[in-house]
Amino acid sequence: MNRQPLPSLDRFRLLAAVLVVAIHTGPLGSFSPAADLWLTRVLARVAVPYFAMVSGYFLARGHWQGTGRLWRHTLGLYAASVLLYLPLNLYAGNPVGWRGLVFNGTFYHLWYLPALLLALPIARLLAGTGRTGWAVAGLLYLIGLGGDSYYGLAGQLPGLGALYEVVFTLWDYTRNGLFLLPLFLLLGAAFAPRPVPAARPSTWLFLAGLGAMTLESLALHTAGIPRHDSMYLFLPLTMWGLFGLLLAVNGGQDRAVRRTAALVYILHPWCIVAVRGAARFLGLRGLLVENSLVHFAVVVPLSVALAFALQSLTGRRTLPPDVRAWREIDLAALRQNTALLRDALPASCALMAVVKADAYGHGAVPVARTLQREGVRLFAVACLSEGIRLRKADIRGDILILGWTDPAQAPVLRRWRLCATVADADHGRALSAQGVPVRVHLAVDTGMHRLGIPAEEIGTLAELFALPHLRVEGVYSHLCTSDGTSQADRAFARQQTGTFVRTLALLRGMGLDPGLTHLQASYGILNPACTAGHTFGAARPGLLLYGVYSDSNPVDHPLPLRPVLSLRARVAAVHRVPAGAGAGYGLAFTARRDTCLAVLAIGYADGLPRNYGAQGGVVLLHGARCPVVGRVCMDQMLVDATDLPTPPKAGECATLIGTDGAGTLRAEEVAVACGTITNELLSRLGSRLGLLVRDI
Numbered sequence: 001m002n003r004q005p006l007p008s009l010d011r012f013r014l015l016a017a018v019l020v021v022a023i024h025t026g027p028l029g030s031f032s033p034a035a036d037l038w039l040t041r042v043l044a045r046v047a048v049p050y051f052a053m054v055s056g057y058f059l060a061r062g063h064w065q066g067t068g069r070l071w072r073h074t075l076g077l078y079a080a081s082v083l084l085y086l087p088l089n090l091y092a093g094n095p096v097g098w099r100g101l102v103f104n105g106t107f108y109h110l111w112y113l114p115a116l117l118l119a120l121p122i123a124r125l126l127a128g129t130g131r132t133g134w135a136v137a138g139l140l141y142l143i144g145l146g147g148d149s150y151y152g153l154a155g156q157l158p159g160l161g162a163l164y165e166v167v168f169t170l171w172d173y174t175r176n177g178l179f180l181l182p183l184f185l186l187l188g189a190a191f192a193p194r195p196v197p198a199a200r201p202s203t204w205l206f207l208a209g210l211g212a213m214t215l216e217s218l219a220l221h222t223a224g225i226p227r228h229d230s231m232y233l234f235l236p237l238t239m240w241g242l243f244g245l246l247l248a249v250n251g252g253q254d255r256a257v258r259r260t261a262a263l264v265y266i267l268h269p270w271c272i273v274a275v276r277g278a279a280r281f282l283g284l285r286g287l288l289v290e291n292s293l294v295h296f297a298v299v300v301p302l303s304v305a306l307a308f309a310l311q312s313l314t315g316r317r318t319l320p321p322d323v324r325a326w327r328e329i330d331l332a333a334l335r336q337n338t339a340l341l342r343d344a345l346p347a348s349c350a351l352m353a354v355v356k357a358d359a360y361g362h363g364a365v366p367v368a369r370t371l372q373r374e375g376v377r378l379f380a381v382a383c384l385s386e387g388i389r390l391r392k393a394d395i396r397g398d399i400l401i402l403g404w405t406d407p408a409q410a411p412v413l414r415r416w417r418l419c420a421t422v423a424d425a426d427h428g429r430a431l432s433a434q435g436v437p438v439r440v441h442l443a444v445d446t447g448m449h450r451l452g453i454p455a456e457e458i459g460t461l462a463e464l465f466a467l468p469h470l471r472v473e474g475v476y477s478h479l480c481t482s483d484g485t486s487q488a489d490r491a492f493a494r495q496q497t498g499t500f501v502r503t504l505a506l507l508r509g510m511g512l513d514p515g516l517t518h519l520q521a522s523y524g525i526l527n528p529a530c531t532a533g534h535t536f537g538a539a540r541p542g543l544l545l546y547g548v549y550s551d552s553n554p555v556d557h558p559l560p561l562r563p564v565l566s567l568r569a570r571v572a573a574v575h576r577v578p579a580g581a582g583a584g585y586g587l588a589f590t591a592r593r594d595t596c597l598a599v600l601a602i603g604y605a606d607g608l609p610r611n612y613g614a615q616g617g618v619v620l621l622h623g624a625r626c627p628v629v630g631r632v633c634m635d636q637m638l639v640d641a642t643d644l645p646t647p648p649k650a651g652e653c654a655t656l657i658g659t660d661g662a663g664t665l666r667a668e669e670v671a672v673a674c675g676t677i678t679n680e681l682l683s684r685l686g687s688r689l690g691l692l693v694r695d696i
């Protein structure tokens with residue numbers, strides 16, 4: 001069992017949310033005011049900058065493509081939170097004014113949401129400006145610092161004092177979206193393009209920063225300087241160490257924990273009110289409120305429990321009740337992969353998105369629509385019907401058919417404005433002979449011997465350019481060893497590239513314009529040595545868009561892609577099978593112990609390989625790996641769930657590809673266990689499977 005380390009970046013959000021609860025409950029207040037001051041005014045001050053950093057980091061990893069979405073999501077969360085706290089505002093007699101709504105948040109903890117709404121566009125703007133951006137964010141932080149824990153000093157300076165007077169007519173504090181958050185969004189973003197830092201120096205940096213912050217806070221408080229105590233000179237340094245340390249452990253994502261942390265943050269003031277109310281009602285104020293530690297220790301689990309309850313309610317709603325087995329598509333991951341790919345390609349090389357085979361089982365229409373919205377203008381499919389389907393779904397860019405098209409379909413090609421591949425000379429002549437203008441790309445065979453006019457037949461290629469009804473808009477070839485790892489594989493790919501480049505030069509020398517040139521598919525991008533520095537007009541990745549590799553072989557230039565697809569199925573039934581009994585077709589499985597068998601409602605008619613369990617295949621149940629046993633049937637498969645602490649129940653959900661709780665099964669691992677590659681595994685996932693498209 002190869003367990004992935006837990007994604008600590010998102011997990012720490014939960015701890016940060018608990019630190020925020022500490023700020024608002026003062027856990028050590030009734031024991032040692034000094035210790036409480038340190039806990040809530042020094043240590044816990046890492047929480048909010050951390051939220052900003054982790055947002056900045058993930059945004060920058062997606063090339064800031066997700067900024068608008070996060071902004072809208074934050075706006076929605078803020079609107080809901082304003083409503084949620086309205087009763088408390090009314091009860092306390094606090095009117096909700098525009099200063100509260102726009103600047104300070106309508107309840108004490110809600111300031112972060114309007115602050116983030118302001119800081120996101122600022123950081124997005126600054127992120128593109130290099131050093132200027134850092135200078136501006138740093139200066140803003142220093143101004144904020146002067147209005148926060150250094151106010152006793154900075155407020156005395158004539159110019160600054162006047163500035164703060166203006167600032168404080170809008171905000172109650174300078175720890176806001178203008179002065180505090182932009183720097184931390186940028187600091188988080190700065191980690192995205194860097195190699196993962198080493199844990200040890202980061203730990204020392206964090207401890208040193210925290211020590212310095214402690215002394216700083218002590219000195220400032222002794223001298224009576226702070227107006228507020230959210231910002232310190234040493235806070236950015238401390239955060240750099242802390243973030244590096246967490247990233248070194250594991251920089252992955254865990255959305256469930258992220259949502260829980262956000263809910264704990266939003267809900268905890270209501271829990272504080274509830275605990276106080278309950279304490280008064282029960283006559284337990286001495287224990288539940290005045291004992292600060294008990295108070296904290298009750299508020300935290302209550303907030304977490306409430307967050308979980310809310311999540312499980314909404315979680316259940318997203319499970320499609322009528323579907324027995326389905327694919328789940330994460331469009332945010334697709335967008336991120338697209339951005340990464342575009343970044344990996346030279347600026348002059350366009351992205352031709354390969355969405356054949358129903359976008360490798362992901363659903364061609366939602367995938368192509370999403371890509372179109374991201375500005376992709378070139379698509380490739382395998383056959384005519386796939387192209388027509390995209391046109392019917394309003395995909396407007398160029399669509400190239402990579403496979404063979406019956407020449408008699410020339411009028412259909414024209415009607416749907418599709419571009420055909422000329423598979424060989426006879427095919428080209430037959431297409432032209434239909435008498436209607438056809439847009440084509442010429443395939444050149446540089447050694448794969450699949451489709452294409454042999455590169456040596458330059459005269460034939462030139463002749464195709466001259467045919468009356470062919471409009472040659474592109475010339476391309478395909479590498480057949482770019483996914484190999486051996487020297488010979490690479491040498492062959494370089495040889496194909498050389499042949500292709502020479503062919504293009506010969507055509508140009510004859511005064512012919514090859515139009516759009518393209519050679520690389522996914523592995524030609526991952527292994528740039530294959531193309532030896534040559535660049536073309538476009539590249540044709542398929543697999544990489546979907547965030548997976550073919551298998552687990554190493555590549556030269558890996559990309560931090562996110563898998564787009566998860567595959568899930570419901571548990572149809574659960575049986576106890578005594579030791580010695582067999583199960584499934586041919587009784588291929590024999591129980592060696594008393595066994596708990598879960599029957600999943602998915603089988604080879606849904607596109608699963610029939611030998612799924614034969615070489616150690618597993619599925620996730622309750623987040624844990626359970627072996628697939630026996631032969632996969634047409635519509636069901638059997639899973640050994642004996643080792644689960646609680647047996648599964650009918651109707652529950654199993655994960656065949658994707659994440660469930662702490663467990664993750666990658667498509668690469670599943671493909672290898674079935675003796676194939678992800679290209680085949682994914683593209684065969686059948687239309688009988690439901691398709692659940694998520695966009696967050």
Ligand SMILES: *Cc1c(COP(=O)(O)O)cnc(C)c1O
Nearest residue numbers: 354402478521522540541542543
């Ligand atoms: C399928 C295909 C691609 C895409 O291949 P990936 O390895 O998935 O990137 C590109 N070009 C041609 C000709 C193809 O058939």
